[in-house]
Amino acid sequence: MTALRLPTRWAAAWDRVPLRGRLVAVATVLIAVGLVLAGITSTALLQRSLVAQIDDKLRTEGTALASQRVNALRNGLYQTAGPSDYYVRLEVEGAQSFTWRSQSVVDAYGDPQVPALSAAQAAALGGRPFSMDSSVAGSHWRAVAYPTNDASGWVLIALPLAEARNTTSTMVSVLLLSGVGIVLLGGLAAGWAVRRSLAPLGRIEETAAAIAAGDLSRRVRTAPESTEVGRLGVALNGMLTQIEAAFDARTASETRMRRFVADASHELRTPLATIRGYAELYRMGALTGADQVDDTMRRIEGSATRMGTLVEDLLALARLDEGRPIAHQPVDLTVLAADAISDLRALDPDRPARLAPLEPSGTAGATLVLGDDARLRQVVGNLVGNVVQHTPAGTPVEIAVGTARGVGIIEVRDHGPGIDPEHAARVFERFYRVDASRTRESGGAGLGMAIVAAIVSAHSGQVTLAQTPGGGTTVRVVLPAAPAAAVPDEGEEQDETDPVHGPPVADRTDRSPLTRPDAPAADPAAEGDRADHPREAADRA
Incomplete structure (x- = not known):
């Protein structure tokens, strides 16, 4: 069990080590392993080289000695003609052996333990060097043996390996000391490099902590994009920008939702309170006369109508928000503008109204x-209805229609007091009213322009506000123009109305939402088949 737990404990301990410590430890271990391998290889090569040099010397001297006659060789050794650091031994069959050695070398390294050889065995060695033990523990000799020139014996020459081994030991000590120093310096250098390389990660960590604390505006200080940390910083900044935008959008959405719910509740509370109050009066018997009952029922009906209108508007906005598909058929804006002018004249005969071209x-x-x-x-009905309700009586109204650069444009212009710039940017918000003190009867619920913006957006168009030259407000609606292939041929259009005067105004007022500027979307099926000709619309205008 212990053998199985130890690796797990080591792994757990290693997992708790910070990344910086791991990298430094790995780098230090790699440097140490590299130095050890390099030291072992260098020591082995050095020792092999030193032994090879000794072998070369032994072959050279041994060949020279073996080529001499035995008597000459013996006389030369007697005369101390041999090399001073060598150990030489001459064995002749049937004669006494002869050994020459330097006393100082023997005292330092001891006598070699020469094996018993014969001339045949010496010849079989072929001059290959071999090692021998010494009479001194830890000391060794290197020797070669050759047969004499007359094959009557053999001669052995040897050199101690102590100097080679001393050189190798010195080399090992130097490598060990230098390796320790290199490992220490390498560890320090690795720690500095790792700390410098991971410094951007530390800054990223600080930034992430600040963001987690709620500061979504913080960004990572990026390094060059050629580095991994730099690319990571760029990616994180992009992600943080999207997260901040998403949080801002969610916050704005929640704010709008809360305001929307509060406004809708407020708008519904007034008619509900009216209905409930009159119902309580009736239940309590406070309404004694028939006139009082009729007036009460009329007020209840009016409150219910306003409440139903508000609910219908909310449902219309909800359907538009859902993105339900709408019809995409050719619609003539000139016909819509002419119908709106006719309806406006029927509702407010004293107000000047005309259909005008987009360009003067x-x-x-x-x-x-x-x-x-x-x-x-x-x-169009909501825009004209807003002009009727929010401008003084008799204020002129113009509806301009035209095309420009592949789009159809319709403008509703009034010459009233206009809208302040601070309110112009918010008139398309739901439940927003320029004059918050207006009564519900005169000011509406503030959904008319929001419905206009939603419908235009569903048609991939744009609606904007501008000041009318000379005073007033101009609402400009831009819609994609119908392609030429979708335009019906003039001869194919048929209209049962009068080609000059068009249908009576009374026949068209029930299809226009001018009576209520915040009117909900009309049912397309209730519109009937409408085939107004552009020329007729212009004539009616």
Whole structure:
């Protein structure tokens, strides 16, 4: 069990070591292992080289000695003609052996333990060097043996290996000391390099901690993108930007949702309170006369109507927010504008209203766009209805229609007091009213312009506000123009209305939302078949 637990404990301990410590430890171990391998290899090569040099010397001297005659060799050795550091032994069969050695060398390294050889065995060695033990423990000799020239004996010459081994030991000591120093310096250098390399990761850690604490605006100080840490920093900054944007969007969405719920609750509370109050009066018997009961029922009905209108508007916005598909059929903005002018004249005969070209020097003509006829009528109706409700009586109204660069444009211009720039950017928000003190009867719930913006956005268009020259407000709606292939031929259009005056105004007022600027989207099926000709629309205008 212990043998199995130890590796697990070591692994757990290693896992607890910081990355910086791991890298330094790995680098230090690698340096140490490399130095050990290099030292072993160098020592082995050095020792082999030194022994090879000794072997070369022995072969040279041994060959020279073996080539001499025995008598000459013996006489030469007697005369101390042999090399001073060598150990030489001459063995002749049937004669006394002769040994020459340097006393100082023997005292230092002892006598070699020469094996018993014969001339045949010496000849079999072929001059190959071999090692011999010494009479001194730890000392060794290197020797070669050759047969004499007359094959009557053999001669052996040897040298001690102590000097080679001393040199090797010295080399090992030097390598060991230098290796320890190199390992220490390498560990310090590795620690400095790792600390410098991982410093950006430390900054990333600090930034992440600050972000976790709630500071989403913090960013990582990036290194050069050619490095891994630099690319990581760039990727993290991009991710943090998206996260911050997502949090901001969620916060804004939650804020809008809370405001929306609060406004909707407030708008619904007033008619509900009215209905409940009058119902309690009726239940308590406070309404004694028939006139009081009729007035109460009328007020209850009006409150219920306002509440139903608000609910319908909310449902219309919810459907638009869901992104439900809408019809994409050719719709003539000139026809919509002419119908709106006619309805406005029927509702407010004292208000000047006219259909005008988009450019002062242009002419009014067919302006075909792709969209839903009922939805686009609601847009125009809401815009004109806002002019009626929020401008003084008798204020002129103009509806301009035209095309420009592949888009259809319709503008509703009034010459009233206009809208302050601080409110112009928010008029398309839901439940937003420029004058918050307006009553519900005169000011509406603040959903008309929001419905306009939602419908135009569903048609891939744009709606903007601008100041009318001379005073007032201009609402500009831009919609994608219908392609030429989608435009029906003029001869194919049929209209049962009067080609000059068009249908009576009373026949068209029930299909226009001008009576209520915050009107919900009309049911396309209730619109009926509408085939107004552009020329007729211009004539009616």
